[in-house]
Amino acid sequence: MKLGLQLGYWGAAPIPDAPALIAAAEAAGYEAVFTAESWGSDAYTPLAWWGSQTSTIKLGTGIAQLSARPPTSAAMHALTLDHLSGGRHILGLGVSGPQVVEGWYGEPFAKPLARTREYVQVIRDVLAREGRVTNDGPHYPLPYPADAPGSTGLGKSLKPITHPLRADLPIWLGAEGPKNVALSAEIADGWLAIYYTPRLADMYEQWLAEGFARAGARKTRDTFEVAATVQVEITDNVAAVIDAYRPSTALYVGGMGAKEQNFHAEVYRRMGYADVVRDIGEKFLSGRKDEAIAAVPDEMVLETLIVGDEESVRGQIKHWEQAGVSMLMVTTRDVDQITRLGTLV
Template identity: 30%
Template sequence: MTDRDVYLPVAAQPSVETLVGMSRLAETSGYDRVWLPETWGRDAVTTLSSVAEHTDEIGIGTSVMNVYSRSPALIGQTAATLQEVSDGRLRLGVGPSGPIVIEGWHGVDFERPLKRTRETVDIVKRVLSGETVNYDGDVFQLSGFRLRCDPPDPVPPVDAGGLGPKSVELAGRFADGWHALLLTADGVAERLDDFERGTELGDRNRESQRVTLSLPCCALEDRERARELTRQHIAFYVGGMGTYYRDALARQGYEATADEVAQRWASGEQEAATAAVGDDLLDEIAAAGTPEECRDQIARFEDIDGVDAVNVSFPRAAERDVIDATIDVLAP
């Protein structure tokens, strides 16, 4: 059975208490886990600590914590601590993010993202095991230290995010799961082939790995409002976040649309960029519309063989009433 999670809003929220309230609503509504992204707003660690303190059973996770702004050892320490304060409810998601965030916000060169992600996953797993970490990688060299506290029990799984074939293969080969977003149903199936090839290359047990898909969702009786909010969300990612998501859409057969959105956005024509996200793409990559439509659309993604969890995520411009209504409508 496919789990249904909540991907807490990436856009700014009034307070940490607001995010905690959404998490509590997700818990009482029967969702399996809440995931928190980390971009240039509140940090994921402090916020998830508050979520863990004010919830009882729902899982927590980072999706994703980038591998440039913290060292792998610090990510491991942080995961161990979050696992402790949440009483074993953590699932860690890491990934490279993209050059706009890494270079523009953190001031770090976006170099060797695949290699850096792979080595980070390796080191984090060693830190969490409690063993002395000696590591001679191409990016990182560590020696002689181990956690100064008991290692977490159970050890939290470490997932990797990715959209391209090589990054998804890497997740299958070295991580405990893969985080996907902005993919059509056909795109998910294609990338699952890459993930499972990585699983074979790494001699991993596929049954112990987990594939989590984040799906933009907006379920309202006002159908056009729901679709417009979601259309704006997709336009922002394709046009405003560099080439990463544009390339992903191009690989899925939407190159002309992706290019038009990017060009319009770069020219300051944000409304035109939003309008360029046609109904065909919107219906292929999101669940947006009436409650009945959204239930059918999300079920289509949950039926994909190999997807273990679908995250209900929200448009960037969605306000609290829209978020709460969508959580309620799409509750498991």
Template identity: 45%
Template sequence: MELSIPLDYATDPRGAADQAAALERAGLDAVWVAEAYGFDAPSIMGYLAARTERMKIGSAILNVYSRTPALIAQTAAGLDAMSGGRAIIGLGASGPQVVEGWHGKPYDKPLGRTREAIELIRRILRREVIDHHGITDMPLPGGLGKPLKILTQPVRPEVPLYVASLGPANVRMTAEIADGWLPTLFVPEKAKDVWGSALAEGAARRDPSLGPLQVVAGGILAIGDDAAAVRDFARPQIALYVGGMGAPGKNFYNSLAVAYGYEKEAALIQELYLSGRKKEAAAAVPDELVELVSLCGPEGYVRERVAAFREAGVTMLNVIPVGPDPARLIETVKNWL
């Protein structure tokens, strides 16, 4: 199991990236850069490439609507060149709130777009001449364009492509064609019940040359006799996702909370959040859910949580270290893996 951290929507991206780079010396294997409708991820990833030597640098995520497959492939090739072959491209359909509200694109055919993007990105990185017609036409029919291949030679002909997915059909596709999976609000004890069938069905159609599906998941990390209280830092983010990341009936994270067995709580969190009562929404997040998506408590307990994530198939533990010495936390957990 590898160890990574997320770089979320930082107001000071350079400072956050510097802190992440410093953790490389503590044994950190990777950093994941968020985007949504904040700073763009590739700019920060390029800065991280210059500030680090060993750790992998991933996007979490680039959505498949706001960039063409060709641009994503160019970005993958550029980041891989700048980092010396350390890029990981996390992709996803995002959701209507971001795609339609921020990028002004219709939120249509999310699975088809993701599947097609992965196919085209891989073909482009292999320097194939692209003549493709589907959701994306390359070149446009009837125009002056002609089939092209990428001008430059990628460092690697295959940059790993990870997919953020939650729904059964999307997870099934991820297990079939992606190099890795980026689930959100991952509860290891409930993962098999929620996603087991979809993962198995996708794996049955998986090309063996892809190797095993990599899985990235984790949560807030704090170690100490009083560290359980740190779990409460997760409440606002859980409330944001379950309550505010989409309209009623169109919130994938809310549907996940329901699948976990928190139907009444998910409805209440959404009602409170969408009415502007965000603190009350955070307080309504079930204690059990907060605990199960976190790794906070005495050392023995946290080691048990790490083991639970490993047993659920997680291959990269993605943690948010909280405390006066994040490097020490990373070193401690890295020694357990």
């Protein structure tokens, strides 16, 4: 089992003491540190800024949103950071959701699977630098068609000026549903899993197997990374930790997405919490946030949480490893917890 530090995206202000957290993770032997973006801070600037103070830990986006930048721009970001870090970049990508894509970026959300496939292929073509980059797909045509609205007809195919350090720079995909997970296994090098629960490991493995069985799949199960974001807390006060994470569970299940389409809520429905999800959603969307938080049962929080004393945590980590997870992307913001966890793995 490898460890990653998931710093995520900023709230109202930058993450306090982020350099100290990253330094502790690097000293404790963590494999990677990850940043994210939503509709505030971006994923790349903090990663480059903080990453410049490191020397061995890998630097990953977990995730960079597809709609935030064209695929050629994402490739430019990736090859630049890969050079600056000496080949330590992991490019984690995800489609986000319709509220963010259409409401923040002003882009259509339709056909996320097709868009992801096309986006990743353009990035790989840039990184391969085998010729001028072209794309005939409907989502990211290159060059922009001469007969398309607003076109000057002067666009030309290009290849990157800068030679990428690695043509095989790892690309991991954030995915929650069966089709997205299967696509990750087919075209990517890893799966960034959120709200993973070992209880459903057999189901996840079926989704992955479907992707690996497709013609042209890049990896096998043995060479594919499954990196799961998880809250890990070493403590004797399990109840306090559950209470601390109950609000975030309510937020993502009830408020991070439209009533008609919330991918996080769907994950918990698959876990068997359909009635609870409905109750939380109704309360949250009607403004009764305190009631929504109170409606989250302990077992729902524990599905995606590793908590207990050192012996218990060590055993739970082993359980997650046996379930198929190769990296735990821990969300703790405490230097002591980061260091103690490093000694257990």
